[in-house]
Amino acid sequence: MPKIISIVPDVEIIFSLPRRKIIENKSIIHLLAQYIGTTVKFDDINRAQLFSLEEEMQDLVIVINHSNFTFLTDQEFEDNSSES
Structure with a gap:
């Protein structure tokens, strides 16, 4: 079961696996x-x-919004979040 990180209704949902x-x-x-x-x-x-099965990571992070379905490693997500 995915772990929900963030939900912004009508905008975006981010979860990890x-x-x-x-x-x-x-x-x-x-x-x-x-x-x-x-x-x-x-x-x-x-x-x-x-991607999750092939990469070395702790969690797979999936970001779903109206324009994209993005998946990345937990480290990439953390790096992107700290840059914002």
Whole structure:
């Protein structure tokens, strides 16, 4: 189950997934995306899953908003957050 980091209703949702955790129920990501009024493609979820399985990281961080579905390592997320 994803751990929700941040929800801004109608704008963005950010959550993390433990390293190498398989997203068995991809519909949870669809439901989270629908909560903010957007959709997510299964191909995007599969790419994030492959990235999580291949990279050395603690958590996979996924950012969903109306214009992007972004996934990155926890370290990249922390670096980007500290730059803002």
